[in-house]
Amino acid sequence: MLKLYAIPVSLYSAKTRVALRFKGLDWQELPPPGGYGSDEYKRIVASGNLPALDDDGFLIADSEAIAEYLEERFPEPPLLPNNAQDRARMRERSRFHDTRLEPALRALFANLTPDRRDTELNARQSLAMSERLGQLARLLDAAPDLAFGLGDCGFAVTFAWIDALTPRLGLHVNWPDPVRAYRAKLSNEAAVAAEFLTYLPRLQSWLDAKED
Numbered sequence: 001m002l003k004l005y006a007i008p009v010s011l012y013s014a015k016t017r018v019a020l021r022f023k024g025l026d027w028q029e030l031p032p033p034g035g036y037g038s039d040e041y042k043r044i045v046a047s048g049n050l051p052a053l054d055d056d057g058f059l060i061a062d063s064e065a066i067a068e069y070l071e072e073r074f075p076e077p078p079l080l081p082n083n084a085q086d087r088a089r090m091r092e093r094s095r096f097h098d099t100r101l102e103p104a105l106r107a108l109f110a111n112l113t114p115d116r117r118d119t120e121l122n123a124r125q126s127l128a129m130s131e132r133l134g135q136l137a138r139l140l141d142a143a144p145d146l147a148f149g150l151g152d153c154g155f156a157v158t159f160a161w162i163d164a165l166t167p168r169l170g171l172h173v174n175w176p177d178p179v180r181a182y183r184a185k186l187s188n189e190a191a192v193a194a195e196f197l198t199y200l201p202r203l204q205s206w207l208d209a210k211e212d
């Protein structure tokens with residue numbers, strides 16, 4: 001059986017679980033041996049990053065590399081469209097998530113503990129995320145011909161994080177209409193809805209615990 005090194009609240013682990021669910025796969029989820037950031041885990045996964053997938057002894061880390069591997073190993077149902085240009089668009093969307101929108105959110109993780117809350121950082125990252133969502137609205141114009149794919153798994157999770165942090169940190173994020181419609185479409189996807197059944201309550205409890 002596939003093994004996934006992950007922790008429940010990790011954003012990129014949730015992205016990978018959405019891909020696994022979409023493919024209809026079973027997996028066993030394991031915490032990183034020795035704990036998050038431990039030397040023991042780094043002996044297995046050099047970067048120490050989560051998630052990592054173990055397929056019968058073949059180990060691969062990074063959510064994007066994992067999703068591409070799953071796509072080749074388990075082609076149905078597809079996470080990439082047929083046509084080369086649509087595939088490139090789908091990958092472009094995914095990279096935009098991993099390298100543009102999500103890092104703008106991640107910068108706020110430093111602000112999750114109340115005594116370290118920096119209101120200027122909240123304002124700066126609200127602007128940064130709004131700018132990225134505006135750019136996403138333009139990317140969505142050139143939609144690849146596939147209802148749900150590799151490029152969508154991460155957005156579903158990052159949108160949930162932005163929603164969860166908005167009231168907690170008093171963020172002001174501008175959601176363009178096409179992105180709102182895209183977000184609604186993603187939450188209706190069965191793989192996303194199944195992941196959110198457990199992920200959203202865990203995320204809220206984890207964030208609550210940070211407030212204590």
Ligand SMILES: N[C@@H](CCC(=O)N[C@@H](CS)C(=O)NCC(=O)O)C(=O)O
Nearest residue numbers: 010011012048049050051062063064
């Ligand atoms: N680009 C990586 C990013 C993964 C990532 O940042 N994972 C976080 C958990 S959500 C992590 O492992 N952080 C600890 C670290 O970077 O050492 C991916 O897509 O898997």
